[in-house]
Amino acid sequence: MSPIYNFSAGPACLPDAVLKQAQEEMTDWQGAGISVMEMSHRGKDFISIAAQAEADLRELMAIPENYKVLFLQGGASAQFANVPINLLRGKKGADYIYTGQWSKKAIAEGKRLCDVNVAASAEASNFSVLPAQSEWNLNSDAAYVHYTPNETIGGLEFHWTPETGDVPLVADMSSTILSRQIDVSKFGVIYAGAQKNIGPAGLTVVIIRDDLIGETVSGMPAMCDYKIMADNDSMYNTPPTYGWYLAGLVFAWLKKNGGLAAMAEINARKAKKLYAAIDDSGFYANPIDLNCRSLMNIPFTLADAELDAAFLSGAKEAGLMTLKGHRSVGGMRASIYNAMPEAGVDALISFMADFEKRNG
């Protein structure tokens, strides 16, 4: 049987080796006699799984000592609220950078809790070019600056880190975390839903500088308080144990495969060849400015949208799954996170060339 490649934007494919290990350990984790799913989160086996996962993530991302790493539920969407709840700290407002549909959602949720200043926007370019830092109208009294380093739906990515001086920088890294090395010390908060580049849905990773927590907006639920979560090692209540375990397997897999430096190299290569296949054809197109193209999520259209259905069904027959673009964008989208092998991208490119030959 030829391999199946799943280009889903999220929940996305996981490394084969990770799924196989999880399968082997499914009913009896390393001789414990039970599944990780059935373990108490307070028992020594799960505590060791949790601690190892955190240690490996810290090593992979070189997370400084003065940052907490939280393993939470609620998705990135819950952090859209938890960020203002924890970071306002007496201030009235925050700056947001509007670059697409995920930052739009973050802005909408931010507005429920504070004065949102949209300091820069990509709307004028129909979200094809990121606003340069020189065009940002940052407010020096903002509690934080929020941005979305990779817009998963639009396929727009920052290849630079904004400068915000003393104002903490907050990043929704759901679809770019672990794709390459970043300097964590430049950020106040990094958060990510796991289902793109970390593990299964249901787990959310939050990395936060420890001086930023401890002063939530009053009257908020305990579950929203990063300090309570940090003080309890993310076990104030039952954490998403199985997702945490699987994330740990992914972190170990990343370490074994050369860490983020190796991922960065492979990811750059995968994206480069897929964009080249799009740009070199007269049949496929990607609308994003060359300097702002996402390495993880690559939307593209066919010369004739009438051919979309035939493209998708042919691709599926060739083992290339979930290429349909987001319902708001149309066309196709190939998500090529860490777990997508280079061979999967090669298979897609060769299918695209063949489809163009037959239909172009």
Ligand SMILES: *Cc1c(COP(=O)(O)O)cnc(C)c1O
């Ligand atoms: C997927 C995604 C989200 C939403 O994540 P949930 O975990 O479903 O809340 C938010 N931001 C970005 C950038 C995403 O890619």
